[in-house]
Amino acid sequence: MSAFFDAWHYDGKSAVRRKVEVQIIGRQFFLLETERRHGPFAFSDVEYVTHKEDADVYGLKGADGWRLMLSGPVPTDLNAMLPAPRNYGGWVDRLGFGKAAVAFTLASAAAVAVVLLSPQWLAPLIPSSVDEKLGDALVGDFGGRFCSTPAGDAALKKLVASLDAHPDDLQVEVAKIDMINAVALPGGNVILFDGLVKQARSPDEVAGVLAHEIGHVREKHVMQALLRQMGLAVVLGGIDGNSGALVNNMLSMSYSRDSEAEADAHSMKALGGANISPIGTASFFDRLSELDGSASSSTSDNGIAGYMSSHPLSRSRKDAFEKSIVKGKNYKPALTPTEWTELKTMCTQDRKAKSGFGFDFN
Amino acid sequence: MYDDLSQRHSAFRFHGSWLEFARIAFPNLLLTIVTLGIYRFWATTREREYLWSKTDFIDERLEWTGKGMELFVGFIMAFLLIGLPLIVIQLISQGLIFRGEAILAAVMTLMMFLLLFYLTGVAYFRALRYRLSRTYWRGIRGGSDDPGFQYGVAYMWKSVVGWLPIFLAVPWSMISLWNDRWNAMSFGPHRFSATAEWKPLMKRYLLFYLVPFLVFIGAVVFGISMAASGGTPDTLGSTGMAVGAIFAVVAVLSFYLFLPLAALAYYSKYFRLAVGGLRLHNLEFDFRARAPDWILFFLANMAIVICTLGIGYIFMPYRNWKFFVDHMEAYGEINIDDLTQSETVVAKHGEGLLDAFDVGAI
Numbered sequence: 001m002s003a004f005f006d007a008w009h010y011d012g013k014s015a016v017r018r019k020v021e022v023q024i025i026g027r028q029f030f031l032l033e034t035e036r037r038h039g040p041f042a043f044s045d046v047e048y049v050t051h052k053e054d055a056d057v058y059g060l061k062g063a064d065g066w067r068l069m070l071s072g073p074v075p076t077d078l079n080a081m082l083p084a085p086r087n088y089g090g091w092v093d094r095l096g097f098g099k100a101a102v103a104f105t106l107a108s109a110a111a112v113a114v115v116l117l118s119p120q121w122l123a124p125l126i127p128s129s130v131d132e133k134l135g136d137a138l139v140g141d142f143g144g145r146f147c148s149t150p151a152g153d154a155a156l157k158k159l160v161a162s163l164d165a166h167p168d169d170l171q172v173e174v175a176k177i178d179m180i181n182a183v184a185l186p187g188g189n190v191i192l193f194d195g196l197v198k199q200a201r202s203p204d205e206v207a208g209v210l211a212h213e214i215g216h217v218r219e220k221h222v223m224q225a226l227l228r229q230m231g232l233a234v235v236l237g238g239i240d241g242n243s244g245a246l247v248n249n250m251l252s253m254s255y256s257r258d259s260e261a262e263a264d265a266h267s268m269k270a271l272g273g274a275n276i277s278p279i280g281t282a283s284f285f286d287r288l289s290e291l292d293g294s295a296s297s298s299t300s301d302n303g304i305a306g307y308m309s310s311h312p313l314s315r316s317r318k319d320a321f322e323k324s325i326v327k328g329k330n331y332k333p334a335l336t337p338t339e340w341t342e343l344k345t346m347c348t349q350d351r352k353a354k355s356g357f358g359f360d361f362n
Numbered sequence: 363m364y365d366d367l368s369q370r371h372s373a374f375r376f377h378g379s380w381l382e383f384a385r386i387a388f389p390n391l392l393l394t395i396v397t398l399g400i401y402r403f404w405a406t407t408r409e410r411e412y413l414w415s416k417t418d419f420i421d422e423r424l425e426w427t428g429k430g431m432e433l434f435v436g437f438i439m440a441f442l443l444i445g446l447p448l449i450v451i452q453l454i455s456q457g458l459i460f461r462g463e464a465i466l467a468a469v470m471t472l473m474m475f476l477l478l479f480y481l482t483g484v485a486y487f488r489a490l491r492y493r494l495s496r497t498y499w500r501g502i503r504g505g506s507d508d509p510g511f512q513y514g515v516a517y518m519w520k521s522v523v524g525w526l527p528i529f530l531a532v533p534w535s536m537i538s539l540w541n542d543r544w545n546a547m548s549f550g551p552h553r554f555s556a557t558a559e560w561k562p563l564m565k566r567y568l569l570f571y572l573v574p575f576l577v578f579i580g581a582v583v584f585g586i587s588m589a590a591s592g593g594t595p596d597t598l599g600s601t602g603m604a605v606g607a608i609f610a611v612v613a614v615l616s617f618y619l620f621l622p623l624a625a626l627a628y629y630s631k632y633f634r635l636a637v638g639g640l641r642l643h644n645l646e647f648d649f650r651a652r653a654p655d656w657i658l659f660f661l662a663n664m665a666i667v668i669c670t671l672g673i674g675y676i677f678m679p680y681r682n683w684k685f686f687v688d689h690m691e692a693y694g695e696i697n698i699d700d701l702t703q704s705e706t707v708v709a710k711h712g713e714g715l716l717d718a719f720d721v722g723a724i
Contacts, residue, residue, distance in 0.1 A: 010501025011501065012501045012703055014700075014701060014703070015501065015502045015550070015696075015698045015701035015702075016500075016698055016699060017698075049425060049427060050411050050414075050415055050426065050427070051415060052416075052423040052425065064503070064703060064704075064708075065501035065502055067498075088389070088404065088408065092393065092404075097389060100393070101393060104393065108397060111398070138457045140457075235398060236398060236399075
């Protein structure tokens, strides 16, 4: 079988434009110039390059710059041998634009859903050794800022034991940092900042906050948030800069609200179990809402603060704790007056502990 | 075969229409949204295919042969090689701050910054190399065998030297880096030579540099003349207050008006000088857009984006390319027989670095 068809050709070696005839012989073809014959070339090596002016432009596998430009009506036998034009790109062209758009939408929605929902059941699967190593790497000795006195440690230990059934998995410390805050970090690390302990009016208040942080640890919020952040960063990585970060922040914010509510519920339950009145915690939130701003410095930071539990101040949290008061129940204080004094003055007594962050944090 | 360019109106001509471009840009936008941004690499490729294929150089259209997959792979590479280490380093340095190793954390952050600075330079270089290696004309392409690692070093020190004398040497560093970049590039068998000079640029730069001072001096002169005429705002009463208010508005406006205008005037001169210093074998180049052209161009762009509530943004690649091609000019002659295929290596990945740093421009 042989057929002829006029076309333009570049051989890819020089910029000379050649007017050629395409001679088809089976699955191969030659390009005939007046005095030269180029080829044979296999149709299986022909690639679609682009469309320009009125011509479809084809290239040849392995021949840089080789071009065959066909314009006008192409004979059907030649057309049948040539690769299909590329428009949107492989997948979209194969599916068709409409179907591809729907398929991509579903796939994207599924990807986001997986990233948002999977941390809840993925986090418990992370071995606790990984969690502990991460915690150790992050916290270490906290730059020597942990306060310790025998009596203060004993008081803290008693408080933790009353709030949690397995206090051995937890590392609760008081850090000599003058901020009204507390954080839960990987590896069961809970850090109360001295500023929070100092301004508390009763041990019950500290117990409520501590139980809240233990709630984050027990509900695996820290690892969940870490996984979710990483997943969102990957999935939304395709969207450029600001809009991706905005969506990311909004999604993780809504999840951190849920986590806070869960931790609060855990706190109320633990307080109830330990027979400690939630009224202290309620009045603590009440005072914090007036102090607004002083304790929320870590909420807007990225990085560590992203998975560090932060404490947004709100009136509704105070109301929730107030509602959890059981009337007529015989509450007892979380610590004896002596123990409370020891805990409160632990950082003042421990002169070895370094203070602050080593530089101005705010 | 010689082609004498002095006979022609312009060597570069653009034949595109924005309606045709819209048929590419709108589906691109939709697919980009439903793929959470991943399609944008294929979107860019389709847009360039169109723009290149509508651009005449002398008697033949340009061809863009880049692939969406190349850009995607480049992006993934940039993410794995730079994005992930950055996240890890950020976590580690925050951990170090927690542990009180603030100095070590600062050193790490500085190293990270220096690495990014270096890679930005490399990215600029490689983006140009990628674009040239994917641009074909008559079956011939451009490229460079230089991987751009040395350029990264030059980019660092020349930028710093440009800033050191209170930013007065910025024109020198910009022109010098442009020359460095283009001197490493080639098209076909010919090497580009870039010999742009920076001194003619200084007048425009000083204009831009001095705008804030001129506005300030204008304010002082106005104030003094007011005082000299005996009319302080106090004695003039409400009229004086009104004059003062109007004057303040004018001062702020002129700052926000004159500064961008001066910047455009500077950039216009920079681009004219830079392109004017470019040579490819017997070809010389010229960019004919002057400051008023640039200003009109940018005002029109802003108007389009604002009037379409942002949707017009998708036409910016079209507008940029049209502006570029419409004002490009080439003189001299090309020997078609001598224009043989480029021997430079073809990198398999696209502008990942540049894309990651969000610095894509013309």
